[in-house]
Every structure is written in structure tokens, then in C-alpha cells.
Amino acid sequence: MRYINVSKIKEGMLLGQDIFDTNGFLLLRRGQPLHRTYIDRLHKIGINGLYIEDELTDDIKITPVVKPETRMNAVKNIRTMYLKAASNWGETDNVVDEAVAAVQHIADEIFFCAKPIYDIYEFKTEKDYRYYHTINMTTIAMIIGTGLNMKKQELRxxxxxxxxxDIGLNNYDQELLESSNSLSEEEINAIKNHPVTGFSMLSEKRGIHARIRQGVLHHHERWNGTGYPGHLKGDQISLFARIIAIADVYDALISNRPYRPAVMPYEAFEYIMANGGILFDPDIVKVFTRKVAAFPVGTKIMLSNGNKGYVKFNYSDCALRPVVKVFDRKEMKIIDLKNDPGALNLTIQSAAE
Structure with a gap:
């Protein structure tokens, strides 16, 4: 199985993953040949790319930490909660409880996974970016949490x-949030108040732990004090917020947005690494580099010797040196960049088109 950009999809390719909508309904089933009507539909809903199956990469297996049905149930419940919160937050107790339960289910799957690492491309659409992004960064944050040896309840x-x-963003014009136009200083300052708004909204709900409310309030604070709303520095920022800051930025960077295209995972990975000790807690960045793969499984890559191939397996303790399947003089070869003595001089130069 391999990952391709949506622009590279051709008729007849076999879909390598189930495709769901935000209500959890199956749109396309894994193994279906992609006909022109399907391809046009995928373009229309604004996906970045998807996995396909072929003989070349049939030995490359994608094993998500969270089951697709668990993830899509969470997307559906988060969407329901956010939409109802926008109209009447005071009467959302039931949908809040359902969203909490859906997130806890993800937490439990991550907690009981032997070696959780985020090394796949998660399906998402531009239209429903907010809900997919929420669950993606939630998943990434909890995977980082396992690297900090969190117990199940703390992970939940x-x-x-x-x-x-981002529940506080419900108080703002959604078209404004998704606008490709430059925002005024007044609009930017208003949006920067959403952590305070979210904190206040959650304070109205029974059973929302103080650490959760504090994390919501702090999630846009930055290690060097340049964040908002309180310009907190270092350990003044709650642990949850320091983790979420990294997960939030990483998933946002690898997503198409109205004002910029997505970057490749390895580019977002390097951005997080470069800002350890500046924007982000350097100790948590170190955990991030063990728990999030720079080159997810199925990524087409180019090695420093010019050979191209695909990532087959990622090591949680050596994110930049996975096992790869490459073309070498018209034959396929498996190279373990971490453990093969003959491969110590090779590096992944880039993700190849």
C-alpha cells in the first residue's frame, strides 16, 4: 500500500482505505477501483491524498493506532457537539457526554497499543477540516502522552x-475563520480571545476537570512567552497545553488551508524540531520525535544515493531512519536504515513526487 497526492490519482487504481463522511457513513470501500466519478467526488470534498493498493507495495501494511471506525465516531460526535454548542451551549450536556465518551474510546485504544506511533496519513477534507483536525491533534497529543508515561485516566x-x-471558536463567524483574506487587527485580537471563551464555557459544565479547563486556556501559549492570552513562559504553561501546542501546529501544517497549501509531514516534523526551546517545550519535542514519524508508512521517498522507494516501517526510537523498500537497478530491495551496516551512509533526502 502506498500514499499518493490527490492530483496523482488515476482511473482504475484500487482504493487502499475505507472513506467515510463526517456522519460516519461509508462513502467508498477499500479495494474499490477508482472510477472518474469517484475521483471527481474526492477532488470536490477537498482531500489531500489517499492510500492505494498495488502489486508494487502489497507488502507495505498500514496499521493505524486508532481503528478507523473509532476515529470516525469521534469526528461525528465532535461535529455534533460543536454545531449544537454554536446555537445553545446551555443545552449540550448530552452531546458533550457523547463527545467525551468517544474521545475516551480513542484514549483507551492508544493506551493499550503496545508501541503507539503516529505514522499514517489520516483522511481529512477541507470542508470539515475543523472536526478532522480536532480528532487528529487529539490523537497525536495522546500518543505523545504515552511517551510521557501517562496513566490511562490522565491520557483520557x-x-x-x-x-x-477550540470550543471557544464557536462564538466567531466560521466564514471568517476559514477566510483566505488577510484579517484586520481587530479580527485577529477577537479570535485570540477564544481560549478565554472556551475556558468560560467549560466552567459552566459539571464534571470538566480543572486541568482540562486550564489546558484549554493555555493551549496557544508558547514556551518563550510569545503566545496568548497570558504570555506565559516555560513551566508556567500547563503540561496538557504544552503537548497540545505541538500536536495542534503539526496537524495544521500538514493540512490544506484556505490561505496556504499543506506541507509534507517531514517538513512539519522539522519545523517542530527547530522550535524546541523557542515555541515548544524542548523535552516534549524530544518525545514528539519518537512518537510521530517524519515519513509515514507508504510515503514515497528519495535516498541520498538517488534511489527512490517507499517507507515500509518506522522505528519509534529512530524516526529519521525507517525501513524502506527501494528500486535499485531495476529490482526492489528492503533497506533497514537504522540497523543495516551498509546503509549507515544513506539518508532520506526528501519525500519524492
Whole structure:
């Protein structure tokens, strides 16, 4: 199985993953040949790319930490909660409880996974970016949490905090948030108040732990004090918020937005690394580099010797040196960049088109 950009999809390719809408309904089933009507539909809903199956990469297996049905149930419940919160937050207790339960289910799957690492491309659409992004960054945050040896209950709280951190954005014009135009200083300052709004909204709900509310309030603070709303520095920022800051920025960078295209995962990975000790907690960045793959499984890559191939397996303790399947003089070869003595001089130069 391999990942391709949506612009590279051709008729007849076999779909390598189930495609769901935000209500959890199956749109396309894994193994279906992609006909022109399907391809046009995928373009229309604004996906970045998808996995396809072929003989070349049939030995490359994608194993998500969170089951697709668990993830899509969470997307559906988060969407329902956010939409109802926008009209009447005071009467959302039931949908809040359902969203919490959906996030806890993700937390439990991550907690009981032997070696959780985020090394796949998650399906998302531009139209429903907010809901997919919420669950993606929630998943990434909790995977980082396992690297900090969090117990199950703390991991659940971290996930709920991540899933609720942008609830305060409901008070703002959604077209404004998705606009490709430059915002005025007044509009930017208003949006920067959403952590305070979210904190206040969650304070109205029973059963929302103080650490969750604090994480929501702090999630846009930055290690060097340049964040908002309180310009907090270093350990003044809550642990949950320091984790979520990294997960939030990483998933946003690898997503298409109205004002810029997505970057490749390895580019977002390098951005996070470069800002350790500046924007982000350097110790958590170190955990991030073990728990999030620079080159997800199925990525087409080019090695420093010019050979091209695909990532087959990622090591959680060596994110930049995975096992790869490459073309070498018209034959396929498996190279373990971490453990093969003959490969120590090779590096992944880039993700190839």
C-alpha cells in the first residue's frame, strides 16, 4: 500500500482505505477501483491524498493506532457537539457526554497499543477540516502522552482537553475563520480571545476537570512567552497545553488551508524540531520525535544515493531512519536504515513526487 497526492490519482487504481463522511457513513470501500466519478467526488470534498493498493507495495501494511471506525465516531460526535454548542451551549450536556465518551474510546485504544506511533496519513477534507483536525491533534497529543508515561485516566483527560480546546471558536463567524483574506487587527485580537471563551464555557459544565479547563486556556501559549492570552513562559504553561501546542501546529501544517497549501509531514516534523526551546517545550519535542514519524508508512521517498522507494516501517526510537523498500537497478530491495551496516551512509533526502 502506498500514499499518493490527490492530483496523482488515476482511473482504475484500487482504493487502499475505507472513506467515510463526517456522519460516519461509508462513502467508498477499500479495494474499490477508482472510477472518474469517484475521483471527481474526492477532488470536490477537498482531500489531500489517499492510500492505494498495488502489486508494487502489497507488502507495505498500514496499521493505524486508532481503528478507523473509532476515529470516525469521534469526528461525528465532535461535529455534533460543536454545531449544537454554536446555537445553545446551555443545552449540550448530552452531546458533550457523547463527545467525551468517544474521545475516551480513542484514549483507551492508544493506551493499550503496545508501541503507539503516529505514522499514517489520516483522511481529512477541507470542508470539515475543523472536526478532522480536532480528532487528529487529539490523537497525536495522546500518543505523545504515552511517551510521557501517562496513566490511562490522565491520557483520557489530555484527550478531552485537546478535543475541547477550540470550543471557544464557536462564538466567531466560521466564514471568517476559514477566510483566505488577510484579517484586520481587530479580527485577529477577537479570535485570540477564544481560549478565554472556551475556558468560560467549560466552567459552566459539571464534571470538566480543572486541568482540562486550564489546558484549554493555555493551549496557544508558547514556551518563550510569545503566545496568548497570558504570555506565559516555560513551566508556567500547563503540561496538557504544552503537548497540545505541538500536536495542534503539526496537524495544521500538514493540512490544506484556505490561505496556504499543506506541507509534507517531514517538513512539519522539522519545523517542530527547530522550535524546541523557542515555541515548544524542548523535552516534549524530544518525545514528539519518537512518537510521530517524519515519513509515514507508504510515503514515497528519495535516498541520498538517488534511489527512490517507499517507507515500509518506522522505528519509534529512530524516526529519521525507517525501513524502506527501494528500486535499485531495476529490482526492489528492503533497506533497514537504522540497523543495516551498509546503509549507515544513506539518508532520506526528501519525500519524492
Amino acid at each position: 483527560m489530555l484527550g478531552i482537553c485537546a478535543a475541547f480546546c
